[in-house]
Amino acid sequence: MELFRIGFLSFTLLDLADVSLVAFMLYKTYQYMKGTLAAQIFLGLLVLLAGSAVASFLNLTSLDWIFSRLTSIWFIVVVILFQPEIRRMLLFLGQHRIFGKFFQNSSEEVINAVVSAVGELVDLHYGALIVFARNTGLRIYVETGEQIGAKVSKRLLVSLFFPNTPLHDGAVIIKNATIEAARCVLPLTQNESISETFGMRHRSALGISEISDAFVVIVSEESGRVSVAENGQLFSGLSLPELRERLRHALSEKHVPAEETV
Incomplete structure (x- = not known):
């Protein structure tokens, strides 16, 4: 016409x-x-x-x-x-549902352990950087840290981020229900517009989310603020229930990446 x-x-x-x-x-x-x-x-x-x-x-x-x-x-x-x-x-x-099957999600037990650990880390004002590997392999970053190979648990996560211990600095990488490694080194973000209020943990979290489909949880040591990074975007100031929901969406087969930035 x-x-x-x-x-x-x-x-x-x-x-x-x-x-x-x-x-x-x-x-x-x-x-x-x-x-x-x-x-x-x-x-x-x-x-x-x-x-x-x-x-x-x-x-x-x-x-x-x-x-x-x-x-x-x-x-x-x-x-x-x-x-x-x-x-x-x-x-x-x-990773879109139209083109293929999503990565198999972690169990509710793993999500509960992570959320509980984050809650305790916030109360203690311990910093944390937890990376959930999905489709993209993160072996190159796992190899920069110390191999753990242990089941995810609240006590282990809190212990790994206890200040002044050998493994507290750097990222913990989780795949399925296993903590693969701790004290891992991640690439920094290439985003120059990120606020100066965010430190190295947040910049590292954004960096790994920019080059992979990893889902990253960050706990600020200074403020106790909980954030997540996904697809090169940072979502900050989350409550524990909000973190639980984002984890469920991020690690489930029905996950669709969020579009809004907090």
Whole structure:
């Protein structure tokens, strides 16, 4: 169905749907990268695309030739510049229920143990960084710490984060119902817009969530504030019931990543 015509060009409902989908994809891509250095690079590429379209429309031969040369290498440039973001997006698509089965969730017993341990850590003002491995393998980070290989329990978690003990600094990595390792070193976030009020634990939690589908629980040593990191987003100031719900969603087969940031 033709909506209107400009000269010899017609604009149909299919064209409208096509333009709308492209605009939506560009918007969601920018929203996905907002607050990172990649967002600024993305805007720069959009400016180049707009310049190429204008040069072609106005028949500016020299500029059109320059932009056409750039266009031939854009794919390689995009892959190099946006490699971390592309990896995160593919991880997100891979764990969507439409494309595959989700990672098998930890038992309610594990969730209860973690929530109880977090409650005690908050009361004691002990800092904690607990990483739940899901689809993405974290072996490279497990190997930076001390191998544990023990069943998840409240007492063990609280003991691992007891100050001045050899294993309290760094992250504990949990897979299924097993604490694989403690004192693990995690990569720091590439997000430059994170508040200065967040310390190294929060930056490490964001970092591992940016390059994997891990779900991370953080307890602030200074404030006792409970936070979680997932898909490169930080959700802070959670109560214990809220933490329990997020754990259930994150570790269940029906998990759908949250979109809002606290």
